[in-house]
Amino acid sequence: MKLQYRKAKQARDMLAISPTTNRVLNVLMVVLCLLTLAPFYVIIIASVTSEAALIENGYRLWPEEFSLNAYTYLFRPGSIILTAYVNTIISTVAGTILTVVMVALYAYPLSRRRFRFSGFFTFYAFFTMLFGGGLVAYYMVMRQILQIQNTMWALFLPSAFSPFWVFVMRTYYKTQIPEEIIESARIDGASEWRTLTQIVMPLSVPGLATVALFSAIGIWNNFFNVLLLIDKVELYNLQYTIYSTLNNIRFLLENASQMQGVVSLAELPTQTFRMAMAVVTIGPIVLAYPFFQRYFIRGLTIGAIKG
Amino acid sequence: MFKKDSVVTKKPVFKKKKRWTADAIYSHISYLTMVLPGAIWLLLFAYLPMPGIIMAFKDYRLQRPPADFWIQNSFIYSLIKSPWVGLENFRYLILPTNLRNTVIFVRNTVLYNLLFMVVGLVLSIALAVVIYELTNRFWAKLYHSIFFLPFFISWVVVAYVVYAMANHAGIINTFLTSMGMAPLEIYKQKAYWPFIFLIANIWKYTGNGSIIYLALITGVDRQLYEAAAMDGASKWKQFVYITLPELIPTIVLLQILAVGRIFVSDFDMFYTLPAGSVFIREVTTTIDVYVFNMLRSTSPIGYAAAAGFVQSVVGFVLILVANTVVRKTKPEMALF
Numbered sequence: 001m002k003l004q005y006r007k008a009k010q011a012r013d014m015l016a017i018s019p020t021t022n023r024v025l026n027v028l029m030v031v032l033c034l035l036t037l038a039p040f041y042v043i044i045i046a047s048v049t050s051e052a053a054l055i056e057n058g059y060r061l062w063p064e065e066f067s068l069n070a071y072t073y074l075f076r077p078g079s080i081i082l083t084a085y086v087n088t089i090i091s092t093v094a095g096t097i098l099t100v101v102m103v104a105l106y107a108y109p110l111s112r113r114r115f116r117f118s119g120f121f122t123f124y125a126f127f128t129m130l131f132g133g134g135l136v137a138y139y140m141v142m143r144q145i146l147q148i149q150n151t152m153w154a155l156f157l158p159s160a161f162s163p164f165w166v167f168v169m170r171t172y173y174k175t176q177i178p179e180e181i182i183e184s185a186r187i188d189g190a191s192e193w194r195t196l197t198q199i200v201m202p203l204s205v206p207g208l209a210t211v212a213l214f215s216a217i218g219i220w221n222n223f224f225n226v227l228l229l230i231d232k233v234e235l236y237n238l239q240y241t242i243y244s245t246l247n248n249i250r251f252l253l254e255n256a257s258q259m260q261g262v263v264s265l266a267e268l269p270t271q272t273f274r275m276a277m278a279v280v281t282i283g284p285i286v287l288a289y290p291f292f293q294r295y296f297i298r299g300l301t302i303g304a305i306k307g
Numbered sequence: 308m309f310k311k312d313s314v315v316t317k318k319p320v321f322k323k324k325k326r327w328t329a330d331a332i333y334s335h336i337s338y339l340t341m342v343l344p345g346a347i348w349l350l351l352f353a354y355l356p357m358p359g360i361i362m363a364f365k366d367y368r369l370q371r372p373p374a375d376f377w378i379q380n381s382f383i384y385s386l387i388k389s390p391w392v393g394l395e396n397f398r399y400l401i402l403p404t405n406l407r408n409t410v411i412f413v414r415n416t417v418l419y420n421l422l423f424m425v426v427g428l429v430l431s432i433a434l435a436v437v438i439y440e441l442t443n444r445f446w447a448k449l450y451h452s453i454f455f456l457p458f459f460i461s462w463v464v465v466a467y468v469v470y471a472m473a474n475h476a477g478i479i480n481t482f483l484t485s486m487g488m489a490p491l492e493i494y495k496q497k498a499y500w501p502f503i504f505l506i507a508n509i510w511k512y513t514g515n516g517s518i519i520y521l522a523l524i525t526g527v528d529r530q531l532y533e534a535a536a537m538d539g540a541s542k543w544k545q546f547v548y549i550t551l552p553e554l555i556p557t558i559v560l561l562q563i564l565a566v567g568r569i570f571v572s573d574f575d576m577f578y579t580l581p582a583g584s585v586f587i588r589e590v591t592t593t594i595d596v597y598v599f600n601m602l603r604s605t606s607p608i609g610y611a612a613a614a615g616f617v618q619s620v621v622g623f624v625l626i627l628v629a630n631t632v633v634r635k636t637k638p639e640m641a642l643f
Contacts, residue, residue: 015532017542022442029437029446033453036510039468040456042478046471106345109338116331121342126643128353130567131623134615135598136608137359144382146351161348192337221461223575243463246470247583271471278467285459293452 040282047071047275054271070276081277083234084241087155089284091237092219095156099215100208102161107169108196112182125163142229154229155237156219165211172207173200209295213288220285238281245277358386363396363616365389367608396613408597409614416572416593419501423508424565430509431516432554436546438517439524451521454514462575465507469580473503495586504591507576520554527553559633559640567626570594570618594618 017025046054050067074081109115110122132138148154177200185195201208226240236244332339365386372384400409434454441447472478473493480490493499531549540548572593581591592600594614601611626642634641 015529015536016442017440019442022440025437025441026443026446029441029450033450036453036457036514039465039510042471043464043468102345102348105341109335109341112338115338116326116335117339117342120326121346124346125349128349129564130626131357132353132619133356133359134612134619135595136362136602136612136615137356139602140359140362140382140608141356145355145380158352161345161352163349166345193341196341217459221459221463223461223463223579227578239461239463242467243579246463246467251583274467275471278464282460282464286456289452289456289459 043275043278047272047279049272051272067272070272071280073273074276074280080233080236080241081238081280084236084238085280087152087235088220088237088239091152091155091222092216095160095219096212096216098156098160099162099165100212103165103169103211104201104204104208105196106161107166108173108200110166110170111173111177125166129163139228149229150232150235152235154225155222155235158225158229159215159218159222162215165214169204169207169211172204176207177203206295209292213292216288217285242274242277242281245274249274360612360616360619362386362389362609362612364391364393365609366392366395367612392609396607396609397617399610400613411589412592412594412597413570415590416570416595419504419572419577419593420565420569422501422505423512424562426505426509427512427516428558428562430513432520434513434517435520435524436550438521440542451514451517454517456514457511458515460511462573462579465511465576466579466582469503469507470582473499494582494584497587497590500581500587500590503580504576507580508573519557523554523557524550556640559637560642563626563629563633563642566629567622569625570622572596574599 016022045063047070048066048068049063050065050069053063053065053067073079106121106125110118112118133141142154142158143149148157181199181203182195185199190199221239222237223239223243226235226237227243230236230240367389368385369381370385370388371381372379376384378384399405438447438451441450470477473491474480475490475492475494479493483490491499493503527550532545535545535549572595574593574595577591577593577596578599581587584591595618598611598614598618601614602608630642
């Protein structure tokens, strides 16, 4: 990332856009950035507004009455959000480690010219990017053959590997790890495994961090596999928990007239509570971003450009 | 390195037939053990479902395997024993009563995909160019980081945001009523939804999509621009004649992959954003949502399988066609 920006700087003098254009573009960018951030702002502000103020005044740019009630209610002992949090964290950590390890291991031999089966295993992974058995077959295999429904495995195992990232890492190894280093390790008597784990992988941290970040986002935000494979509330992850909450509320509100007496609208999770749920769902993954950022654009761009 | 090595080791006898000999496996054993975990994952999660595609041509009924059957798995047994029905399941999709729905779902999937492809491509490149041209690097970097942020947000949370803004007591309606205007019933009006999907899609993916183009633009030799500028080429001309040709191989590569997924929609988005509202089904249901709903309904599983079959096979054929066309015209840009 740094390199890109620095290169741009060197050539600035001659090719730079005029100060006026620059100013106009900056204004445009600031406006677009504010629009991009607006949804975050809306839910964060709504989540720290007191319920009464929200009902009375609607959504405001700044909370009329500041309140953290929604969060204390959210994290009360025995809350479903806590269970969902634990499930999400366990599956994200396990899934990310598994993905990084499997991708790093699968990609390395493919990057080596000495590996005779490289063609076969490249095709073996590539073919799955082009063709799949379809949802119905996938559903049946998961439920009837692998039988991972209603287990923790369903939360991360189906997304714990990715041919796409294999090819990104293969290019990364090929272009970023000098052949001489690997050869000299071999001459010094290091086994292939040792070369990979002690020399190649430490040199590939930006690439591996990129895989880790994207895989963590994918598993943290996993919704589809939970929808498909989990029926037990105690195994729901965050995304599915907040999805079912939103769905229930919408259903109850729309049918409120027919259901009077069955459920009282006052007992529904309040608006602030729902917004707080959305905030705690995105919180940790967004907080992880700065830690990965220094690596990931470099990792992504080196690996993804056809080399 | 000289070619000598390869001449010595690669005798024609070795070339194809004897690849999987015990000898070869033994000498590559450490590489093979590295590949093994991923290979097993692919076998279980990608290859194992593939034979299930024949369900599209069968009247699949769940049956219990008899005790002496070679494999005691009711899915595999039922898959083998269910009768072949030819194209019967496909006929269901085009029955007069279902034809309209089928057409609508296919149309939604294809049109949304084309829309997202074109708009996404243009905006990603435009953003990359602007970020690159800005003279204040610190701010450029900050903008880019902000545009990337929505990529972290799941569609479920986006559905929350849309709901908070668009429900009958949401932000938009609060604003409209305070201005003395009539509130909008967004969850009941079809016309709004293509725009909601488009905006949501742009919001979530543009920052991420521009990363690769930014990297490519940065890699362009500066001297080309300098020469062009000296000859009096405008920024636009520089973009068309220098930048764009550098981007085209990657654009083509990404579009070939996108063409293969033209019948596959972003299920999470189309499923969660409408929050199950029945009034707008005609513009929010795509093939994936349709297949999923059929899978969950009581209708025979073969119908869902038939719709899924079209999705997989047509996508696969399209990607082969697109790649062949590209290979015929510009071999160096082909995917394979």
